[in-house]
Amino acid sequence: MIASALGSYPRIGEGAEAQQLRRSIQKFQAGGMTREALTGVENEVTAEAIAEQEAAGLDWLTDGLVRWEDGQTYFTDRLDGFQRGQLIRYFDTNTYYRQPVAVGSVRWKAPISVEDWKFAQGLTKKTVRPVITGPYTLSRLSENAHYGDFESFAADVAAALHEEVRALEAAGAKRIQIDEPALVQDPSDEPLAKRLLARTLAGTRAEIWVALTMGSPAKLIDRALEWAVAGLWLDCVSDGAVVERLASRPAAGAVKLGLGIVNARNTRLESADALRETLTRVADRQGLERVVATTSAGLEFLPRDRAQQKLARLSEAAHTLGAGARS
Amino acid sequence: MSTEALLTSSIGSFPKPEYLTKARTAFQQGKIGEPELKAVEERATRETIAMQEELGMDILVDGEMYRGDMATYFAENTDGFAISGLVRSYGNRYYRKPILTGPVRFRGPITVDWWKWAQSLTSKPMKAIITGPYTMMDWSFDEHYASRREACLDLARALHEEVRALAAAGAKYIQIDEPALSVRVDELDTAIDAMAIVTEGIRATTLTHICYGTFEQIYPRMLDLAVDEFDLAMANTGFALVDHFARHPFTKVLGLGVFDVHSHKLETVDQMRAGIEKTLQYIPPERIRVVPDCGLKTRTWDEAKAKCANMVQAAKQAREKLAGAGVR
Numbered sequence: 001m002i003a004s005a006l007g008s009y010p011r012i013g014e015g016a017e018a019q020q021l022r023r024s025i026q027k028f029q030a031g032g033m034t035r036e037a038l039t040g041v042e043n044e045v046t047a048e049a050i051a052e053q054e055a056a057g058l059d060w061l062t063d064g065l066v067r068w069e070d071g072q073t074y075f076t077d078r079l080d081g082f083q084r085g086q087l088i089r090y091f092d093t094n095t096y097y098r099q100p101v102a103v104g105s106v107r108w109k110a111p112i113s114v115e116d117w118k119f120a121q122g123l124t125k126k127t128v129r130p131v132i133t134g135p136y137t138l139s140r141l142s143e144n145a146h147y148g149d150f151e152s153f154a155a156d157v158a159a160a161l162h163e164e165v166r167a168l169e170a171a172g173a174k175r176i177q178i179d180e181p182a183l184v185q186d187p188s189d190e191p192l193a194k195r196l197l198a199r200t201l202a203g204t205r206a207e208i209w210v211a212l213t214m215g216s217p218a219k220l221i222d223r224a225l226e227w228a229v230a231g232l233w234l235d236c237v238s239d240g241a242v243v244e245r246l247a248s249r250p251a252a253g254a255v256k257l258g259l260g261i262v263n264a265r266n267t268r269l270e271s272a273d274a275l276r277e278t279l280t281r282v283a284d285r286q287g288l289e290r291v292v293a294t295t296s297a298g299l300e301f302l303p304r305d306r307a308q309q310k311l312a313r314l315s316e317a318a319h320t321l322g323a324g325a326r327s
Numbered sequence: 328m329s330t331e332a333l334l335t336s337s338i339g340s341f342p343k344p345e346y347l348t349k350a351r352t353a354f355q356q357g358k359i360g361e362p363e364l365k366a367v368e369e370r371a372t373r374e375t376i377a378m379q380e381e382l383g384m385d386i387l388v389d390g391e392m393y394r395g396d397m398a399t400y401f402a403e404n405t406d407g408f409a410i411s412g413l414v415r416s417y418g419n420r421y422y423r424k425p426i427l428t429g430p431v432r433f434r435g436p437i438t439v440d441w442w443k444w445a446q447s448l449t450s451k452p453m454k455a456i457i458t459g460p461y462t463m464m465d466w467s468f469d470e471h472y473a474s475r476r477e478a479c480l481d482l483a484r485a486l487h488e489e490v491r492a493l494a495a496a497g498a499k500y501i502q503i504d505e506p507a508l509s510v511r512v513d514e515l516d517t518a519i520d521a522m523a524i525v526t527e528g529i530r531a532t533t534l535t536h537i538c539y540g541t542f543e544q545i546y547p548r549m550l551d552l553a554v555d556e557f558d559l560a561m562a563n564t565g566f567a568l569v570d571h572f573a574r575h576p577f578t579k580v581l582g583l584g585v586f587d588v589h590s591h592k593l594e595t596v597d598q599m600r601a602g603i604e605k606t607l608q609y610i611p612p613e614r615i616r617v618v619p620d621c622g623l624k625t626r627t628w629d630e631a632k633a634k635c636a637n638m639v640q641a642a643k644q645a646r647e648k649l650a651g652a653g654v655r
Binding site: 304 | 411412413414415416417418419421424426465466468469470507510511539563564587589590
């Protein structure tokens with residue numbers, strides 16, 4: 001079975017050496033470092049994130065999102081039509097972000113994540129998956145100060161992200177992750193989110209995985225299984241109902257199931273045996289080839305050493321459940 | 328007009344001066360000892376109190392010069408916790424997060440000596456401030472408890488001892504911060520039960536501070552929290568919360584946040600006064616205190632001082648206007 005990362009990786013660790021990114025950003029913000037020099041440090045930390053995911057035994061990687069200040073402004077700062085607004089809380093966490101404010105028509109200008117992804121993919125033979133914050137979430141977590149209604153705003157965001165997906169494909173990305181955590185908070189918006197995703201993904205050939213995290217996707221699973229995507233990343237920790245659903249009856253269609261069974265928001269270390277048991281219960285019902293093991297969310301909420309330990313347990317559990325196509 | 332109308336105060340933290348930041352680093356590196364660090368913390372506390380007195384603020388705070396993160400500080404001094412490696416708070420800020428590793432138990436007074444000493448420096452009332460049980464639970468990793476509620480209620484029992492000790496020492500205002508409260512409406516009952524434990528039988532004026540969340544989801548149910556006053560971040564949403572008071576009366580004392588603590592931009596006296604006047608449509612002046620949206624530790628000293636100075640002016644002008652209008 002494949003073991004995969006799910007987005008962010010802790011960008012600093014203990015000791016001075018592991019904190020160079022923090023110090024460099026401070027220096028850059030104070031005017032004591034050039035953008036090029038900071039990019040060099042970000043490259044080094046990206047390489048560390050890749051190396052540590054590989055050392056933990058993961059099959060599918062991400063670049064750790066080490067260049068993202070947060071999931072929103074990484075994109076909106078580079079799109080037309082947005083400004084930064086007030087500092088607000090990210091879902092039910094104790095982390096915060098500057099809320100993007102749409103003050104004009106939202107338009108894609110140029111590739112946002114392509115160079116970052118190419119750099120990361122160049123560091124490893126394993127597949128590095130670029131991550132995009134999805135159109136529903138990016139719109140929901142922003143303030144609309146320009147459009148007459150939410151849907152027309154979100155439609156322009158979806159169209160802008162479509163260009164980004166196309167640019168990633170053109171650069172060679174074969175598998176792309178779309179994060180839609182905001183939909184988990186409001187499952188009644190699924191029809192709208194589905195339309196927005198269809199707009200963003202129109203004509204794509206890449207393998208698309210949508211992440212439903214930062215809360216329980218139990219109320220969404222059955223509808224999401226009908227989306228035209230390759231796979232779903234599911235937070236299985238916030239609510240036991242997700243695993244119970246998948247272990248009790250076969251899921252319709254052929255959408256693959258990325259089970260987020262390692263808690264990315266708590267330091268308590270899961271045993272490989274317990275993880276293996278959960279994976280087995282779902283795989284027995286859904287088929288081994290259909291299941292991928294992952295974490296419940298990105299790992300930026302954990303200290304780095306604990307994130308490494310958790311990934312190692314995840315790999316250990318997944319890899320004793322039979323071989324998948326690890327590419 | 329009551330002399331208690333539109334009193335000014337602040338939420339808790341003030342910016343740590345550079346000499347204190349350097350001393351904390353030197354302490355962490357083992358270059359100075361605890362007595363040396365404490366002397367520097369006392370110097371910064373004196374300056375913070377003097378600044379508030381100079382500005383004419385009414386209810387003072389000690390500035391929390393001796394605290395790092397607001398949850399971690401209490402966890403370090405309570406049984407049942409370990410402290411994690413660094414995790415990100417926002418942007419380029421990181422902190423060490425508490426880990427619940429065993430049953431939470433009160434080890435002994437945490438803030439009482441600091442409060443007594445700070446109160447001795449001024450004739451104005453000095454607020455005592457602790458972090459509340461729900462926030463302590465929510466902002467900790469949990470490797471021990473079976474449920475979030477169980478952890479929260481144990482924390483409430485431990486923090487009740489701290490509040491009792493503060494009240495016994497003479498604190499007239501005791502603030503129990505709950506910034507995490509505005510996020511998960513499904514856990515509001517747990518937070519209400521926990522606060523009832525914390526403040527049970529306490530004679531001092533009790534307050535809570537809530538910020539950066541979705542108030543519309545917890546209001547007016549949050550008024551059931553067993554405190555006398557709520558200090559709320561209002562300015563950062565353009566005082567939009569005031570509109571909720573039109574639908575559901577705000578029944579307690581309101582600490583009205585009149586400026587954004589995460590912006591370098593200095594709000595004008597007029598802007599702050601407009602927020603006060605908007606709120607006065609729904610709440611009488613003796614039930615409004617004028618405060619910042621949140622703690623000031625992320626601002627520079629000069630920014631914090633300038634914002635607080637405008638706040639004091641805004642409250643003064645609003646009081647004068649009320650007096651001129653003959654409000655009694």
